[in-house]
Amino acid sequence: MPQINLETAKSGPSCQPGRGVYDYLIVGAGFAGSVIAERLAQGLGRNVLLIDRRPHIAGNAYDHPDEAGVLVHRYGPHIFHTNAQRIVDYLSRFTQWRPYEHRVLAQVDGQLVPIPINLTTLNKLYGLSMTSEQAEVFLAERAEPVATIRTSEDVVVNQIGRTLYEKFFRGYTRKQWGLDPSALDKSVTSRVPTRTNEDDRYFTDTFQMMPRDGYTRLFEQMLDHPRIDLLLDTDFKAVRDEVKFKHVIYCGPIDEYFDFQLGRLPYRSLRFEHQTLEQEHYQPVAVVNYPDPDVPYTRITEYKHLTGQVHPCTSITREFPCDEGDPYYPVPRAENAELYKRYKALAEQTPNVTFLGRLGTYKYYNMDQVVGQALALYRDIEAASSEASVAVGLDAI
Template sequence: MRDELNAVGRKGFDYLIVGAGFAGSVLAERLAAGLGKRVLLVDRRPHIGGNAYDHYNDDGILVHRYGPHIFHTNAPRIVEYLSRFTEWRPYEHRVLAEVDGQQVPIPINLTTLNRLYGLDLDEAGAERFLASRAEPVADIRTSEDVVINQIGRELYEKFFRGYTRKQWGLDPSQLDKSVTSRVPTRTNADDRYFGDSFQMMPLHGYTRMFEKMLDHPNIKVMVNTDFKEIRDEVQYDHLVYCGPIDEYFGYCYGKLPYRSLRFQHETVDRERFQPVAVVNYPAEDVPYTRITEYKHLTGQQHHKTSLTYEYPSAEGDPYYPIPRPENAELYKRYQALADATPGVTFLGRLGTYRYYNMDQVVGQALALYKRIEEAEHPQAEVELEEPLARQAT
């Protein structure tokens, strides 16, 4: 590795970016293609794509190594940007939950209520039903407060309490309201998990999209590469760090708490295993939280099918920042260190200790690029506006 770095590092790089997921890869592409910068992109994992990495398994089925990644957004600019590197396959995500011995739609909707309770409600009836069960909470602070305020304790117990306790290792009453606020409740029969205007999957998978994104002569990619091992071996002007911010500072204030996941991948000798891509298991006596079947996501035709069982864990790779006030305060201490560290920018989920969707990470990287671009070419926007104004007149 040292010889390889010496060969390319004599003139150095404009940017060293740590982490080849969405944040690092999008910024690398923009800096290289938009500003002609020389970028070294490194990742300690043996692949690009971060948690969105997908690959064909031994049976030839396209799977997501780190659990299902469903692309959805309401931002046309993010779709336009990513469409430079992929075509799309239409896909609307639907999830079922195993509750009371049957599989019903989650988020809770009209169909969920009618099936669970043997009713024949219409939309107005569903609104009245939920209103009659809701238990108003004056000061909504926790994830428990959010759900009980909307739909009452019984549905909270059936769908949310056990799942949340497994996923986070904490009771919903101990978690910030943002966790369950992400899941809506509907009184119509809309059974889509997301309501975004753009819901599609990369036609040939995420990894192919990342490969095209990073296919630029100004970008050098090194996987199986730990930043700590090369930081003194290569010359660069600016560092963009998409890894855990507490790790960068040697955990000097203690570790930021994360939840991790253990993935159990299986292939079964049948065409279909379950009716939708993801089935949730809220009951606490079931050790996993959900089962994913990837062929629903990819549309692949195959006589076998591949599944992933997800087991939440306190140990392992950091996936989900745990949203509690004391954790936010600890992050602020690290953020103050980051603000006082010249020549380094922190980016992405791990670098900013935020739970972002994929489109939000792309948006964060594009926003950072725009700030860099404007700092280097402050007149560019003015020069662009002038001919447009002349054309309009």
């Protein structure tokens, strides 16, 4: 994974001997771009130039030791979970794993209770000692059936009623998205289940773990290939006319690629407030949510729970959702989906460009889903390459 500078890149063939034209220019060194770069280089022997406007690889999964030596996630917590053995098998080429099951607490009514809502949550919140069967009746009695579920509010109120919706979901969602749940697609709150047993894991996937040596090290291993060149601190516009390439795989915002000619796709961003404390631990779990609308941040993360690091200090991050800043979350509303469809149609008419990843396809994906999307793209490219090779062979007969 040679790191080259822009002046070197501009000179074409001198980037690497015999590499005057890159087969692929890949924009974005997060999961989508890095996985497809590795596959194209290793699987098909393609020459790849991977660029990122940030000064580091790994995208939003980037982790690093802070000034105190505590391993932190610069862009908020990233917890790997999946049901797909093939995703685990692929990523295991580049990392060993540390078992980790994510548990989240929410501060509600002056108490820390499990979220997603489960039997323990209900019993602690209401001072009860219900069984699972009694909890099912408890929730059913409070549910307010919604004939047609369209919004995130509909999902929650239909399942557990308005009181619990107000306590756990409305304030948090309004802070996270800058919109009331009644204005957001049902997919937002559909991601969070409600349980009547004591399972307090945030995820129930078959595989739940963390890269043993961190995400950045995983990416370093993934991109350590002689056919991958890397340019950091580099914007796509700075090299698109300076470097020779055959095809672009673009993992940045699709509307930005087209200079926002159809209008801007809305994204939600985050501001992070990092703090190191001279104490061994700050909170009982990695993440505590704050649904109260009067609390300006949505959650606090303490990374040592995620990494298993032993250190006399601990580091935490408070997250403040905002409209301005790096694009993190596509905003799930019908009008935004319609605008994306128009951009997608424009993309389909643009030769030699493929859009990939959360920003490139304007969809909220988990990490494993992004990896899966990149591997699926590689399979398509591999199949097309094989068909082309067969056609060339037939022409030679």
